Amino acid sequence: MYNLTYPFLTSMRKCTLSLGLSITLIGTTFGQNVLPESQENVHIKIDLSDEKGPLQPAWAWWGYDEPNYTYMKDGKKLLSEIADLSPVPVYVRAHSLLVTDEGPRAALKWGSTNAYTEDSEGNPIYDWTVIDQIFDTYIERGMKPFAQIGFMPKALSSQPEPYRHYWKPGADYNDIYTGWSYPPNDYDKWAELVFQWVTHSVERYGKEEVESWYWELWNEPNIGYWRGTTEEYIKLYDYTADAVKRALPTARIGGPESTGPGWDKAAEFLTTFLDHVTKGKNYVTGKTGSPLDFITFHAKGSPKLADGIVQMGIRSQLNDINKGFEIVASYPELKHLPIVIGESDPEGCAACSEEDYPHYAYRNGTVYSSYTAASFARKYELADRHGVNFLGAVTWAFEFEDQKWFAGFRDMATNGVDKPVLNVFRMFGMMGGQRVSVSSGENEEGLAYNLDNILNSSVRGEEQDINAFASIDKNTAAAMVWNYHDDDKEVAEAPVTLNFESIPADKVLMHHYRVDKNHSNSYQAWQDMGSPQNPTQEQSKQLEEAGQLQLFTSPKWIKIENGEAQIEFELPSQGVSLVRLTW
Structure with missing residues (x-):
């Protein structure tokens, strides 16, 4: 039987534990609002x-879909508060850092920077203005980019039309997977874009600073975010990792940011990727293996409505983590690498509102905060169980500009006002050692x-x-x-x-x-x-x-x-x- 050495305690009614722990428990009948007469402490x-x-500060990681909210009024305010709650640098991950402008930059599940376009002759044009504005916002607050390399610029997309989506809550989620989600039409041009971005970052922020970042490729390439095959993602990874290392040999590159390994197909994708980086033929060098400095995958819960109330699904999220840790631990040559759970949340759609999805009604109140405390504690225990190097868990929840008050998005604040869940992270920020x-x-x-x-x-x-x-x-x-x-x-x-x-x-x-x-x-x-x-x-x-x-x-x-x-x-x-x- 597993020997429990992790510092958390589960307590219910009077019960026994063969692991050597014991606890006196309450006898509350769940759902009643009156204590029983014989109440025990x-x-x-x-x-x-x-x-x-x-105590690794695994909670000090955040992410969001809409990168342009970063430098807006409420975005800057929330980032300042997130930075202030932590004694260590907070890492921030955002989607769409290489997406091409088409219409307004900021919208639900959309963002763009116009970092890469081409002239009429097909020559690259690099413009780092917006990416710099985003990363400057982090650096000014002592935060660090968990720099996501993606998605595909329109000029490089193998299927560019349609490119821009106009998704709204309640619409088909698959509507978001447009031209930005396809493989490149030229892998060498893609690699040069990555090389130029890392090179520019070193020039702007300095070698030592960029060495402290984490660079990772794409998001959930085992589902619609990547319209290519698994092998095409692996090819893209090889080109990307090679470009990052050419620009800065000491830079850290990782992946694959796949969905929760509790799903068999996601586990298969993660395993296929790890097999390649350890013993596959590199698409760029022709040698065996690929650079890999850390490993990423996602973990999500599964809330639902049960008898008219929200019922969370913490089991689902923890099983994703358990399976992911188990897979990494099965590779002796990789087991020591840091693991970042690139998105670690009660469910999978931050931009889906409570109005359209009633089972997301937990987000404004204290269910979200207690779930966060309970789930983070178990992440450390799972890492101990599998003997892996658990570095961070990205909370995929930020803020949404110019929305209704407490609209029921998965966010940390509404109209500049912090929600209860953010205060649990403030609590974590007062723990350490x-x-x-x-x-x-x-x-x-x-x-x-x-x-x-x-x-x-x-x-x-x-x-x-x-x-x-x-x-x-x-x-x-x-x-x-x-x-x-x-x-x-x-x-x-x-x-x-x-x-x-x-x-x-x-x-x-x-x-x-x-x-x-x-x-x-x-x-x-x-x-x-x-x-x-x-x-x-x-x-x-x-x-x-x-x-x-x-x-x-x-x-x-x-x-x-x-x-x-x-x-x-x-x-x-x-x-x-x-x-x-x-x-």
Whole structure:
């Protein structure tokens, strides 16, 4: 049986766990709003001396479809906030950086830069103005490009017409796959474009800066985003990787950004790609293999409507990650390479609104935030299980300019106001150093929702997933605790007792932060105002304040005895707490 060493704890009703962890659980009947008379605490123990490995800031990665939102008003504001929440550089991935202008640059699932065109004689014309504007916005904020090489410029597309799409929510998603999604009509011209782009980046930002970026090719080439064959993508990768390395031998190049490997065809695509880079014949050099500095694939959940309510599908996302890690681990020569989950989200369409897709109604409230806490914690555990180098997980959610307030897109902010989910990332930003063990040790009856249970059946049924994730860094310890369930229902609060052990101080200052219905929740504040679509200046100010991370209690000094501290609180359904101790 797998030996659980990862610092998170799943707690439900009284149950046993043969992995050596035990926990006292609540007996709430899910869906009821009244606590049962015999309510028991959830006891969570955190041993700060039991370190499990470094806490890689895998959460510090973002992405979005519409690159031109980057330098717009709300885009710049949100990027500044994302940069400010992290002690390390945040990496940003955007689609369509090589797409040709046709009509307005910014629209849902569309963007363009006009970086490559040709004159009447077919000679290349390079124009880096818009790409520079995008990357400058990142660099000015201390962020770094996770530079996506794509999509196909019109002049290079083997099937350029029609080129521009005008997709809207509710339309057929396949309508977006137009001329930009086809292979090049000239692979050498494509390679020269890539070479010139990397060369220009070095000239503009400096060799050392560009060495810290990650360059990756395309997006989801195993579905409609790539209208070529698998072999044609592999050929494009060889030409692209060769061009990147010719421009900057120390640059990092990776792929293939395929869809979730939990789908057999996606797993086959990822495996075919990895087979090629390890032992296939290179299309450019004729030698064996291709440069590969990191590996990327995607992972998505699967929400649906069940009995009129939104029911999340965390199992689907975690199974994608589990299978992807398993595939990478099966290649001894690649197992050490960093893995970036290039899109890691509850589902697959950020630009699809709640109005047209009712099962996306989780996005404005606290279901999204508790799901984020619960799913990120398990990503680290899956990496430990497979022994792979988990570097990052890109949250594919940004902002949409000039849309209705809380329109139900998968985004971090609406009209410049932060949503509850962004505050979970602010919590992650206050964690660091080493992951430490989280457990409970009062009974031996078993654990209802350990990792394997969730991989098999998600978080369904009558009990909540009440877990923690903890870290220690110099003079700081932190524990993130969540109360998650797939079903978007409000149930009774769960009493939690958090026990810190091995605190290396006599006195600590506790800060307790909270995201729930009444804290760090601009959506609830907006609803309390009557859901105005034209808020007054004063209302907008109130919403901005409500969107910031809030303390649950006043900061408090705690005396430490025998290295221990005990903190008690109640955690609502879909709530997330961060308890942070400093000394």
